[in-house]
Amino acid sequence: MGAQLRVYRQKIRSAQTTKKITRAMELIAASRIQKAKARVEASTPYANAITRAVSAVAVHSKTDHPLLTEAEKVERAAVVIFTSDRGLAGAFNSQVLREAEELTELLRSEGKEISYYLIGRKAQGYFSFRRRASERTWMGDTENPVFETAKEVSDSLIEAFVRPVAEGGVQEIHLVYNRLISMVSQVPQVTRLLPLQIVEGVADASDQAEALYEFEPEAEVVLDKLLPDYIESRIFNAMLESAAAKHAATQKAMKSASDNADALIRDYTRLANNARQAEITQQISEIVGGADALSG
Structure with missing residues (x-):
């Protein structure tokens, strides 16, 4: 999960950089x-x-x-x-x-x-x-x-x-x-x-x-x-x-590229949030599981 989240964040940064360039052009x-x-x-x-x-x-x-x-x-x-x-x-x-x-x-x-x-x-x-x-x-x-x-x-x-x-x-x-x-x-x-x-x-x-x-x-x-x-x-x-x-x-063309960059940022942000939520859920599950094992 952590590796997937890092990939999404990297793609978000790349899309944001591209948007700055296309917006300037x-x-x-x-x-x-x-x-x-x-x-x-x-x-x-x-x-x-x-x-x-x-x-x-x-x-x-x-x-x-x-x-x-x-x-x-x-x-x-x-x-x-x-x-x-x-x-x-x-x-x-x-x-x-x-x-x-x-x-x-x-x-x-x-x-x-x-x-x-x-x-x-x-x-x-x-x-x-x-x-x-x-x-x-x-x-x-x-x-x-x-x-x-x-x-x-x-x-x-x-x-x-x-x-x-x-x-x-x-x-x-x-x-x-x-x-x-x-x-x-x-x-x-x-x-x-x-x-x-x-x-x-x-x-x-x-x-x-x-x-x-x-x-x-x-x-x-x-x-x-x-x-x-x-x-x-x-x-x-x-x-x-x-x-x-x-x-x-x-x-x-550059306005269309900027709009596409916005769409990519929204999509990758949603995927990153899902990956982050899944990572948090997994961590909570591991903590709860460890606690149950210790109490047993």
Whole structure:
């Protein structure tokens, strides 16, 4: 009985230590998510505005730009996967990797080869464990994204898009990342970055608004300037969305872990009390038995 009681008490101490850690991580994630959400809210209007601007130029200029023209037959596509550098975030990484695998199956069923660009150590570890190749990997700042990384990713994607397919170039670029819906819901999002998809409503108003557009300098020069900014802003916005979703997922996972630790402490405390009561009962029985033997 004594050995069993010591085991229960040791498990109680272990669960209490685990609860302190998970509770601290929950509070840290809760403090960071507000700043992450504010960064998303600040970047989203600009990303949406520049997307509409590029769409308007593409519709009203009637020009064939390399980043806007869809190939008659797409032979190779790029998939950019946004994960985190660290775990302890529930299904955050697994659901975005699963979404990327489903997208891969869809693209391959259409006869397209896939090139992967990975953001986050979890994506890199996933591909490395399965011995799968990727073009480039970025790690180190997924929880607090910086624009310099987004620009580096953008430059790599543009270079791959304008490169001929025979030399390893791509004709489509897709983004796969987690989008923050609420504190308890993070949904994988798939977006085609290039060729540009015209924003809904821009093409419908082309006839009425066409007279309002005059390009100075030429439309090609305007697109040359706007398109890199568009790609950088969309990638940076996706990185911010992924970071905010990661903090929310971490808070949710750590709260669940703290609740489970509480449940373990309650269960082991009840078992320890039962073991202690059994030990006391046994000791009383031994005392009574010894007393009876002496009196006899």
